[in-house]
Amino acid sequence: MDTVLLSRIQFAMTIGFHFLFPPVSIGLAWLLVIIESFGFKRKEEVYVRLGKFFGKILALTFSVGVATGIVMEFQFGTNWAEYSKFVGDIFGAPLAAEGVFAFFLESTFLGLYLFGRDKVSKGVHLFSIWMVTIGATISAFWIIVAGSWMQTPAGYVIKNGRAELTNFWDAVFNPSTVIRFLHTIDAALIAGAFMVAGVSAYLILKNKETELAKRSMKIAVYFGLIVSLLELFPFGHESGREVAKYQPAKFAAIQGLYTSQTGAPLAVFAIPVMPPPELKAKIEIPGLLSWLAFGDFNAKVQGINDFPSNDLPPLFITFVSYHNMVVLGMLFILLMMIATYLLRKNKLWDTKILLKMFVWAIPLPVIACELGWISAEVGRQPWIVYNVMRTSDAISRNVPAGDILFSIILFAFIYLLIGYLYLYLLVKEIKHGPEPALVKEVLS
Amino acid sequence: MDLNTIWFLLIGILIMGYAVLDGFDLGVGVLYLFTKDETAKRVYLNSIGPVWDGNEVWLLTGGGALFAAFPIVYATVFSGFYIPFMLLLAALIFRAVSFEFRGKVSSPGWKKLWDYLFGIGSLLPSILFGIAIGNIISGLPIDISGNYVGNFLDLLNPYSILVGLVSLSFFAMHGSIYLMMKSEGLVKEKVLPYVNRLWMAFVLLYALTTFFTFFEAPFQFNGLLNNPLFWMLFVLLLVSIVLIPVFVKANKFFKAIIFSSLTIISMIGLTALSLFPRLVPSNIDLDFSLTIYNASSSKTSMTAMLYIALIGMPIVIAYTIFVYRVFKGKVVITKESY
Ligand code: HEM
Numbered sequence: 031m032d033t034v035l036l037s038r039i040q041f042a043m044t045i046g047f048h049f050l051f052p053p054v055s056i057g058l059a060w061l062l063v064i065i066e067s068f069g070f071k072r073k074e075e076v077y078v079r080l081g082k083f084f085g086k087i088l089a090l091t092f093s094v095g096v097a098t099g100i101v102m103e104f105q106f107g108t109n110w111a112e113y114s115k116f117v118g119d120i121f122g123a124p125l126a127a128e129g130v131f132a133f134f135l136e137s138t139f140l141g142l143y144l145f146g147r148d149k150v151s152k153g154v155h156l157f158s159i160w161m162v163t164i165g166a167t168i169s170a171f172w173i174i175v176a177g178s179w180m181q182t183p184a185g186y187v188i189k190n191g192r193a194e195l196t197n198f199w200d201a202v203f204n205p206s207t208v209i210r211f212l213h214t215i216d217a218a219l220i221a222g223a224f225m226v227a228g229v230s231a232y233l234i235l236k237n238k239e240t241e242l243a244k245r246s247m248k249i250a251v252y253f254g255l256i257v258s259l260l261e262l263f264p265f266g267h268e269s270g271r272e273v274a275k276y277q278p279a280k281f282a283a284i285q286g287l288y289t290s291q292t293g294a295p296l297a298v299f300a301i302p303v304m305p306p307p308e309l310k311a312k313i314e315i316p317g318l319l320s321w322l323a324f325g326d327f328n329a330k331v332q333g334i335n336d337f338p339s340n341d342l343p344p345l346f347i348t349f350v351s352y353h354n355m356v357v358l359g360m361l362f363i364l365l366m367m368i369a370t371y372l373l374r375k376n377k378l379w380d381t382k383i384l385l386k387m388f389v390w391a392i393p394l395p396v397i398a399c400e401l402g403w404i405s406a407e408v409g410r411q412p413w414i415v416y417n418v419m420r421t422s423d424a425i426s427r428n429v430p431a432g433d434i435l436f437s438i439i440l441f442a443f444i445y446l447l448i449g450y451l452y453l454y455l456l457v458k459e460i461k462h463g464p465e466p467a468l469v470k471e472v473l474s
Numbered sequence: 475m476d477l478n479t480i481w482f483l484l485i486g487i488l489i490m491g492y493a494v495l496d497g498f499d500l501g502v503g504v505l506y507l508f509t510k511d512e513t514a515k516r517v518y519l520n521s522i523g524p525v526w527d528g529n530e531v532w533l534l535t536g537g538g539a540l541f542a543a544f545p546i547v548y549a550t551v552f553s554g555f556y557i558p559f560m561l562l563l564a565a566l567i568f569r570a571v572s573f574e575f576r577g578k579v580s581s582p583g584w585k586k587l588w589d590y591l592f593g594i595g596s597l598l599p600s601i602l603f604g605i606a607i608g609n610i611i612s613g614l615p616i617d618i619s620g621n622y623v624g625n626f627l628d629l630l631n632p633y634s635i636l637v638g639l640v641s642l643s644f645f646a647m648h649g650s651i652y653l654m655m656k657s658e659g660l661v662k663e664k665v666l667p668y669v670n671r672l673w674m675a676f677v678l679l680y681a682l683t684t685f686f687t688f689f690e691a692p693f694q695f696n697g698l699l700n701n702p703l704f705w706m707l708f709v710l711l712l713v714s715i716v717l718i719p720v721f722v723k724a725n726k727f728f729k730a731i732i733f734s735s736l737t738i739i740s741m742i743g744l745t746a747l748s749l750f751p752r753l754v755p756s757n758i759d760l761d762f763s764l765t766i767y768n769a770s771s772s773k774t775s776m777t778a779m780l781y782i783a784l785i786g787m788p789i790v791i792a793y794t795i796f797v798y799r800v801f802k803g804k805v806v807i808t809k810e811s812y
Pocket of ligand 1: 177181206210213214216217218220221261262265266267269270271273280355356358359360362395396398399400401402403404405406407409
């Protein structure tokens with residue numbers, strides 16, 4: 031097998047697996063900020079117990095996120111040496127900034143949050159979860175800076191056979207950074223909301239610690255409604271407009287627009303068939319795509335036929351992943367709206383079927399994240415840096431295919447094992463539920 | 475001092491920070507392999523539980539900073555060390571999750587599995603750290619266009635393995651001193667004999683390595699002996715090494731760990747000094763070496779990064795000290811412990 035393909039398989043696998051965890055950690059951390067803040071203000075024992083309980087889930091998720099993230103820090107060098115040499119002048123800085131401004135903060139204060147409850151004042155303890163959360167969010171920011179630069183490079187020139195930085199802030203705030211950050215962070219908040227809602231729903235269904243679980247369910251539902259709505263508008267919508275403006279070939283691919291047209295329709299549902307690229311069984315809304323992309327029902331949208339075939343991303347996978355992300359986004363809004371309505375009517379606790387749905391919905395935001403991400407990254411192909419460097423030119427030339435195959439097998443084995451154990455321990459932790467209220471913990 | 479030199483220094487400082495901080499928790503992990511008693515194991519784990527993750531960030535940040543300041547080195551060395559790197563990553567993954575995983579199931583088989591993964595996940599990085607440094611000191615097969623042209627087995631040469639044993643014995647000693655500080659009673663009594671034995675092993679191995687370096691990489695000594703900085707670091711190293719057992723004997727473990735930290739700092743300082751201005755000497759032809767000039771980023775990039783480091787690192791150091799102080803004192807096992 032050729033090394034380009036192997037390198038890509040390894041990257042997709044390692045990063046795809048890693049990306050299952052940070053959205054949950056970040057979202058959960060923000061919810062813990064809310065929970066702990068209530069606890070700090072109201073001085074009620076329930077919030078402390080909730081904090082400890084969800085803190086355990088955070089710790090578990092965080093540790094797998096950290097473990098799999100280590101690989102990412104070094105993999106550009108091991109497997110993408112040509113890429114690293116070509117973009118190191120620009121791409122290295124956000125990675126280093128992530129370490130300096132984010133990794134230290136989140137990991138140092140996580141230790142304090144988890145083990146320091148009885149060692150520091152309540153204020154310092156609340157401060158520690160704030161720092162964990164801010165650290166995790168800043169970490170997302172810097173890695174998204176790096177990713178966005180690959181999508182919409184800015185602030186550089188090609189000099190001495192490589193991309194050299196000319197303006198740091200232009201590179202950091204390249205055209206897609208801000209919207210990508212907001213869309214991705216909001217996705218993480220959705221993941222956190224559904225984690226807390228699902229776990230709480232489970233406890234309520236099992237009649238376990240219901241008083242506690244109802245509190246966290248309430249927080250998660252109100253919070254979840256807001257963030258789910260925001261994900262569609264403005265963040266999802268603006269992401270689409272950004273892609274339409276800067277990456278028209280990707281836009282055509284994810285929307286399934288195969289011929290350029292004015293008054294382009296939005297494909298709400300379709301089954302793409304290749305080749306020739308064609309949408310079967312489609313349901314369309316005329317003119318809507320033109321309006322969404324450019325604010326004008328008659329605007330012209332470029333289709334796949336406008337681009338040279340060797341500059342096109344894979345069509346099937348981008349279309350399918352993008353559309354499923356959107357469908358899930360709609361589902362999240364729907365679920366949260368119904369839950370909010372029932373909560374206001376005081377009927378949520380008896381609507382067993384909805385509570386059950388919330389339990390099963392726990393993994394869905396994570397799946398939506400993966401899908402969104404696949405459409406963004408696969409949609410960037412065949413470029414590793416959009417319109418600047420091709421993925422096939424970016425690998426490490428001196429690493430033999432056999433070595434990469436070895437590492438793929440190694441990581442596949444490790445990740446299957448760890449993924450399985452994570453799920454097993456997560457379920458165990460949830461089933462165990464919050465620790466019973468103690469009279470007062472006595473420390474030796 | 476030019477930007478390239480400043481970044482050479484900063485990367486050196488990150489490596490020192492990593493060796494001092496993650497050094498002791500890797501060492502605790504190595505010693506963990508040799509204890510059978512469950513109470514002792516939990517004291518070991520919880521002595522580093524709240525801090526190990528922050529310590530490892532020094533490695534991650536070092537990697538990121540190397541990428542940003544000297545991308546050619548990052549690309550060449552990491553792709554050249556492909557297989558050892560993958561093994562290192564595998565070890566670090568298992569080590570990172572074992573803290574959380576181990577205590578979550580009470581079956582003895584499960585505990586045993588994670589005991590091994592944690593121990594080996596600490597042992598392997600401790601040796602590989604030295605092996606990597608050994609290879610850098612003796613030079614790598616770098617060709618005229620700056621590409622690595624060796625293979626996996628070249629990396630496992632006797633000299634580098636010797637340096638690997640130096641780092642292993644040092645980290646284990648460093649970790650044993652840390653444990654003396656954090657434990658009490660029976661657990662502590664059992665650690666004490668390790669401290670002195672490891673100190674002796676380390677001193678012996680380090681002396682041996684220095685001796686072989688004369689033959690393996692004589693170019694490292696060119697002009698070194700005329701450099702006053704060399705003599706300062708050398709004296710610091712000798713004094714620190716001697717003071718470790720003195721303070722251990724006096725039951726002053728905090729002071730002992732300060733001097734074992736100074737030991738590794740001066741060792742890395744000496745290595746850096748002899749390398750400078752090279753980052754990776756080529757053993758095909760010294761002129762092919764990767765240096766702080768031919769492997770660096772542009773001025774603009776290094777300047778931006780310098781601001782990041784100058785703003786960020788003092789804050790990092792401040793809160794790291796704060797959190798260490800919160801957790802100072804002996805380990806107490808509670809419900810929240812691992
Ligand atoms: C509700 C309607 C939604 C719309 C219209 C939408 C739109 C988009 C668009 C256009 C992209 C591509 C950005 C690019 O290629 O640069 C994208 C990416 C993404 N979406 Fe969505 N999205 C929606 C919902 C969601 C939901 C519910 C989630 C997860 C909970 C999500 C997570 C993501 C992620 C993680 C990415 C990848 C970001 C990146 O790294 O580039 N999206 N979305």
